[in-house]
Amino acid sequence: MVTRRRFLGRLGLVGGLSATLGAMHALGLAGEAAAQDLTGLPVTMGRGKHVVVLGAGIAGLAAALELERIGFLVTLLEARGRVGGRAWTVRDGEKIEMIGEETQTARFSDGIYFNAGPARIPSFHQGLLGYARKYGVPIEVEVNSSRSAYIMADDGSKLRMRTAINDTRGHIAELLSKAIGKGSLDTELTAADREKLLPFLKAYGDLDETQTFTGTERSGFGNAPGAGVTFASPSKGMPLSRLLGNQRLPMTVFEDNLYMQATMFEPVGGMDRIHKAMDAALRRPALLGAEVTRIRNRAEGVEVAYRDGASGVVETVRADYLLCTIPFPVLAKIDTNFSPALKRIVAGVVYDHSNKVAFESPRFWEREQIYGGISFVGGPTNLVWYPSAGLHGERGMLLACYASGQTAAEFAKRPITEQIAFSRGVVDRLHPGHGGDLMNGVAVNWSKVPYSLGPWPDWRAGGANGRQEARIDTAEFRALQREEGRVYFASAALSQTPGWQEGGIQSAHMQVMALAKRVTAEALTAPAARRAA
Structure with missing residues (x-):
């Protein structure tokens, strides 16, 4: 019996990528945002070719997995000591290091964790959910909205x-x-x-x-x-x-936003579970602590120098192609031989601000019949987000601040101790007498996080602060979709949903497809070139 996958594989070998893509569209397989998007491509397509992928966030991991699956040799470099990028789950004993701030050390009870970055997955984000399913990561419902939660007015009154x-x-x-x-x-x-x-x-x-x-x-x-x-x-x-x-009345319709509609999900035990499982599935997992210091884009291939975080030794890796997922404010500081025009574009991408402050606490909110969901409070902290996991347990992780845009930029100027104290005060105002229950507070200002320097781009440079999804179409955005020489770019920043992990997967898949198309075209023209010689 000839399966669809086998048929597409044979077609790719005979007719090249365009024939494969045409068949995938005809069979309804192309264009889906699922982990199986690219399964129709021949598994030998990239044989003999080497791609270096920079950054082991969701885009880098998705690209590495798909490139390996179609035969490429992949070297995945990550500057951090962990995979996941913005998908950062903080657990007991882990360090929170930010530029210009003293290091915070998380002191949480067993089983308590803080998703400092993404913390929920919409049900229609089938790419991310598909990877979780494929690699056996258990998923649970994230209660994104509770009718028992509150909206609090500026005068402290609440409904x-x-x-x-x-x-x-x-x-x-x-x-x-x-x-x-x-x-x-x-x-x-x-x-x-x-x-x-x-x-x-x-x-x-x-x-x-x-x-x-x-x-x-x-x-x-x-x-x-x-x-x-x-x-x-x-x-x-x-x-x-x-x-x-009540100034928060418009927030009563927040769950009507398509990205916030039930059913929402979260990985059991923390968002980074998906990324760790993806990394473990690679034949060559990410090389951690590898800080890129130099990129050279040449006619015959690419060369990347990186510094090993443990030894300080500088190593060099050479490959046929490079797929870069490094956030643009970080990339702008790296020594590259990109064209002057590309360097200007990279340096000009403005990133937004976003803050989170979290506390471990006894679950006092459950005595008010609040099981998950969000209370909206306005001001510098914006909201109070209650945990969905561990219901009726003794303790939980309460998010007392999640704000973006210019308000977040101003709040991040305060000392970390003041950010934590202010957030505690807002919770005490919302839930009188319970501010004292909050303990082990930690704060994350994404504009200060090394190797990120912001949560997502503000492509309209001030006109879209705090907006995580929009119709993005600028000359710079379009330029970064295209390769320069042997260098390709992918990230959520280059999708229409820069604040969501699904965008990173979509961008990675698009560039893997572009690389596959290029390699196929080069393979088809190589014999003719040899005959001419």
Whole structure:
């Protein structure tokens, strides 16, 4: 029996990459963001060719795995002492080193960990989930939204998320119903549409028979149901003026964002579990502590010099091609022979700011019926994020700050001790009396993290601070999609989702495909060149 994989492999050997790609599209295999994207390429395609991959974050790991699978020899260099890049899971005893700051040492209980970088995976990010599945990394649900969590106004008043969401819906539904009843929308609605819309608004806002919103059990009980004939009653509706007076009210729709919709996932035991499993699957795992100091891009191949972190010895590796996933602010500081135009582009990529502050704590929030999810508090810390893992355990990791953009840039100027103290104070304001429960606080300012120097690019240089996904299309962004000589670039920074790991996988797969196409084309022209000689 000829399987699809075998058929595509034979087709690639006979007809080259273009025939293989055409067949993959026809079979519905190309264009999927899954770990199996490139399985149709012949496994001997890269035989005899060597690629050096710089950076063992998600893009570098995905590229190395796919290049190895189609026959390339791969050397993967990573400056850090770990794989994962931004996917950094901090556990007990580990160091947090940042430029210009004293080293922090995490002091956490057994089983407690802090995802300093990515901490959730949308269900449609099938590339990352595909790698987790392929390499046996267990996944659990990440509770991204809890209706028991809060939105807190600037004056410290707070509303349960369920109250803010459902009472606002009730008031909007009532206002629309009244407008329809007065004929205010007659020019926008047909008589048939009006007749259908009014029952929908009644259900949408839980209005009474007079199309009035007075309150709803969706927002909580006025009187809770009990034993015997202890009946439930709905809570009284919150006045619209109070709802609108809470500056965090727009955050009640955050989970409607496609990237935040349930179901969300996380790897059991920390985000870096996926990256460690990917590295372990490589025939030649990443060489850690290898800080790149020089890159040479030549007509006949590439040359990379790196310093061994343990010995200080400088080594050199030569290869046919280079795939670089190093963050651009870091790459700009490396000695390269890139063209002046490319050097200017690399040096000009502006990275955003992002901070996280985390504490170990007894799970006091669970006594308030909060099991996972996020409370939005505004200000320099932005939110309080409750752990999904280890429910009903004794202790958990509470994220007391996760903010990006200019607000994060200003907050990062404060001493680390002040960042931790401020974040503790916000939690105490949100959960009175519990600030003292927080212990072993640590802070990460991504703009100060070595070998990162920021979380993701702000391609619009100030116009998109804090935005992690957008329609990115600048001349510089397009230029970095293209190879220069034998050097290719891949990273989440070069995707439409620079703040998500899926973007790194998509970028890596695209450049692996570009390399495969190039090698195939060169193989097809090589015999003719030899005959001419």
